[in-house]
Amino acid sequence: MTRPRILPHLAVLASLVTAILPLTTLLDSGWFGASVSLVAVIVAVGYAGRWVRPGVGFGLQLVALLIGVWWAYPGRLGDLVGLGGWGVPRVLEGAAAQIMTSVAPVDAGAPLRFALVTAIGILAILIDAIANSWRLPLVAALPLAAVFIGPQLAVPQGDHLVYAVAFAIALLLLIAARGSREPRRRSSLAAVAIVIVAAFAAVLAVPAIPFAPTSGVALYARPTSVNVSIDLGDDLRNRSNVEVLRVRTNLAAAPYLRLATHTMFDDDGWHVDTGASAPLVDGFDAVDIDDGIETSARTTWVDRVRLDTQYLPLPENAVSVDGVGREWQVMAENRTARTSTDSTQGLEYSVRSVEVVPTRAQFENLRTGDAPDFAFDVTPEVADGPIGQAARSVTAEARTPYDRAVALQSWLRSTEFEYSLDTPVTDGFDGSDAEAIEAFLQVREGYCVHFASAFTLMARTVGLPTRIAIGYLPGTSTGERVEGRAAYSVTADRLHAWPEVYFSDIGWTQFDPTPSVAQAQNVTSADAEDQPEPVETTAPEPEEARPSVSPSATASATPTPSETAAPAARPSHLDADPWWIALLAAGVLVLAAAPWGMRRAIRARRMAAAARGDALAAWREVVAMVDDARIPRGRALSERALARAILEDPRLGGPAASRVDAAALGALVDAVELARYSGSAPGHEDLAPHLRALSRGIRPAWWGLVPRSLWTR
Structure with missing residues (x-):
């Protein structure tokens, strides 16, 4: 056996790494190191395997790929192998959605990193096979060039030219390193294998092809991923009922889950709140509520998270979170948490928070004087235009800040007003800036972002400090109970926007002016007669008299929850159920046995042809048996010369004690020579018994698990 040379393998490694370099200009780090590591391992084990036996390297590469895919997968092993439902399609859908709705550079989330690592690993096996097993380096250059050119077509950048120099050198090395020292080995089976592997790689690689949308409209909405920008119409109009997480709580009803807030408003619209951050494991600032206001300790458990975002879904007034890593940061001013290096995908965590329940009388006495100044900001065009005029009309009879907020909510x-996902798009005001809200107040049809933006801007024009929150409505009951608590399912179409008003002594308080999809929350502890009456304005009587209020604070006094959440550790690949490991091992065994099964099928076909007297098919099986036994044979040997080499081979016992049935071999030689050289019609003698007799002496190496005849001729 010819020793494998290391230079062609190093050339494959260099060409693969330089081919994916341009992707770094479109996709932020986090995937590149993992991909290069997997490529290096695949090339290395391929080279090492070829020192043992041809074909062993390919098997080792498949094992390396499976391990790499396992560790890159952002979820449980059961989802990866299909127990409890296949998770791979969902993860790839999330990866494709992030690419399709993002503008470069894209911060690659966990699903996108998985798709990239998997696709690049498959590409590495394909290129190594074409260049080193089938010795077709020019063919290998074609998919590499496609990978290299793709990012440049998506977003033309001058620095790709620098990468082009390195890529061209790597390709020249790939072609030159293979050289012409060894003859090329081709077969129809190799060609079919190339097509199959290429098609499989294409299916997995398509979600990882980077696009850079030139407009603000996404190509399609993501069911398990969300952009927290207020201009997220495609996400908020998502009709998908795909479950994104499960919720349990120790209180009677599931909470709203906030992702992010928007307080800054200018001519460009709303902006996501940012600010100082601290590690989430250190907890939030304590909640400070006036002594006379009733509070309840809430514990919320969140699991089965399929959502792919860098913002953590949290209930209002969160105090501490258990079950997430140190990569998550707290933004203290708005009690939200985010990360720049991870994703919510696959998390299981618990949150302690404070539920604030003022009475109606307490609400009436609350003021707004100590609110952040920027929570009052509004442009003169908004204050003096149709938005401000409508707000002053609706709140003309309101006596207190709370009354003004309730009046605005009741009117909307x-x-x-009607709830509509389609009207803002068809009428051209699908946005949240001042012009879009003015159009909404004219048409009076829209969805949550229009109702929340209208409330927030109108409230500011009458002196109320406000902001907009993005998150999820309370989930719907599944009918299941886990550890004695009801489980609620939150689906993608529960993504929602709602306004919050700041009141002294209780902080940010949730209102919900959106009709139909959101029922106004009702947590005031007043009696029925204590509830606010609708304010009489020029608008018709409100549909609901009772306000949507769910107070939220941002200050300090740590609550003492009645129930402490047990930390929910993030699932690890190492805690896999033994059945899953057994299934994965079985899959590896089936994959490893595939060459043996293919060889048996080919042998059966040839034996059937030999039984009909096909001498050429019978002789092809003789040659295959010789190759499988690792018996050296010259490429130009005649049938009779090859038969003599078989009988004299020392590994088969030599001429004195041969294990080979010489009579059977001689009969096959006579038959094939007659068929090949006599020019007469093929005979009808049954040659299968001769093949069976011969196979008893010529045993395949490695028990036939790695049949060499599949890739030699």
């Missing part, structure tokens, strides 16, 4: 929830 009245029959004057």
